[in-house]
Amino acid sequence: MSKLFVIISAIFVGNLVFLSTTILKNSVQDPWEVPAKYQKLENPFASDADAENIGKTLYNKHCKSCHGSEGKGDGPKAEGLDTPTGDFTEASFKEQTDGALYYKTIFGRDDMPSFETKITEEKDRWLLINYLKRL
Structure with a gap:
């Protein structure tokens, strides 16, 4: 169960990082x-x-x-x-x-x-x- 938690957590964090950079990229422009x-x-x-x-x-x-x-x-x-x-x-x-x-x-x-x-x-x-x- 702890391996599953680590995998799910890693996926969640990865998606969070991707989403954050996408939002930042789209909202900040020279x-x-x-x-x-x-x-x-x-x-x-x-x-x-x-x-x-x-x-x-x-x-x-x-x-x-x-x-x-x-x-x-x-x-x-x-x-x-x-x-x-x-x-x-x-x-x-x-x-x-x-x-x-x-x-x-x-x-x-x-x-x-x-x-x-x-x-x-x-x-x-x-x-x-x-x-x-x-x-």
Whole structure:
């Protein structure tokens, strides 16, 4: 019986260590440095109403699987990622400049893919940013 207890204890501790490192890995991420050029970049389509159509269509095609239907970072692919997906409904997201969001969305990093070759129209890129900020 004591050998069984040792084996069960070892399995429990191993699982606990694995779970702890997974949680830590997913909750701690280096700050995403955005070059000053992009921080200050103005959105030439900030007031364009097409965000509800084009922006939403692009979001559903490229973003929804990870970021979820409401932008809360809970899409079906989010669980399998090594980095947090981010919640577009949080104030910390909405406080970012349009240029910073443009940089992060188009160039990506880590599990966030680049959309530089997938969303090539400049106006479409900005309409996606408009839509993200409305979530």
